[in-house]
Amino acid sequence: MARPFKRVIPFLVAALAAAAPAHAERVVSAPAPAIDAAPKRKLETAVFAGGCYWGVEGVFSHVKGVKLAVSGFAGGPRDVRVDYETVSGGDTGYAEAVRVTYDPKIVSYGTLLRIFFSVIADPTLLNRQGPDRGTQYRSALFPLNGEQDRAARAYLAQLGKSGLWNDPIVTKVERFTGFQDADSYHQDFMRKNPRHPYILRWDAPKLAAFKTMFPASYRDQPSA
Template sequence: MTRRSKAPFLLFLAALAAASPLHAERAVQAPVPKVDAAPSRRLETAVFAGGCYWGVEGVFSHVKGVRLAVSGFAGGPKGRRVDYAAVSGGDTGFAEAVRVTYDPAQISYGSLLRIFFSVIADPTTLNHQGPDHGTQYRSALFPLNGEQERAARAYLVQLGQSGLWRDPIVTRVEPFAGFQDAGRDHQDFMRKNPLHPYILRWDKPKLAALRSMFPAQYRDKPSA
């Protein structure tokens, strides 16, 4: 993703982005999961990688029951410290990811999976989402326990059998070896930069799809 300056011509770029014939990834109505993860705590955590973390975090922060969505990195070697500059090279093994803390009494892991594949990530594009290419933009699920892994693997099979996509499902279930927060300038980026061209082009349509397709799960005010 192209990083941002708050220069005066941002509004001009935003207008160009909004007028361009290019559009965000196609939203689909993914099926209700047949297998879900039984919660074991009052608050649960899930980690998703689905391209640029701005949109992943921005959409999940508007889901009822999500208490916190944090942008960061997952999937690389345990113990290695990285930042955006390092991960952007595409050779660290890390992916841009989001850690979601949620209340399972309000939203289940399976429902988060459904929202993720309906409006956030295309599970058929290998190592890219939208305009962003590289292994750091792959779609991946990082289960934090056996229940989540069982639900994640079952749902990927279910998506492959759904007929919603012509191409095969390439999203992977990967071992969770830890999560590293991104810098403060990457947190709550959609909320703080609503007129950024990237947000207008690629992420605001995802948020609109969440509001339209999942009105019972949508909340207007984002989580902290």
């Protein structure tokens, strides 16, 4: 798509919002991870791709222990500079992603994975989430060290055996080649635009589900 669904036809998204169900997408209670990543630093960083980064960033910013959640791009060639418009073409190899900086004494990498697959991303959808289609909206995990890689692969295998989904898990663990920030318009989008039709239809339900399912991990005030 030259220009994404959420910006080209907001009137249609508004119509969808009016008819939205209680949850925009299927919510599941993903299991606690059998294997977690041992922390290496006082603050750790993790990168997740799970469709439009507005909702991914919006949910993670409300997780206790998350210090910063930044919308951007991951998964493409290291030496190629990209932005929202180029990635939206679907042929750069990059996906919309979020870089999460967190305190592992408060929230673990495994807990972030559990929240991600419970309320943010459906791991059985190939190159799409919600209304968005294309490789730039794929779900992927980008481990930044061996501990995260081990935990991510183990958790995907665990989810595959959980019976929570009828279809196979297609989320991949991908090599981390760097992260590029999206421009300021896309940062903290849910917090700045709570009444945006796309947020109301697709992302606010994810945040509501997170608050309900993980009350001990939820905080009202989002990270900076």
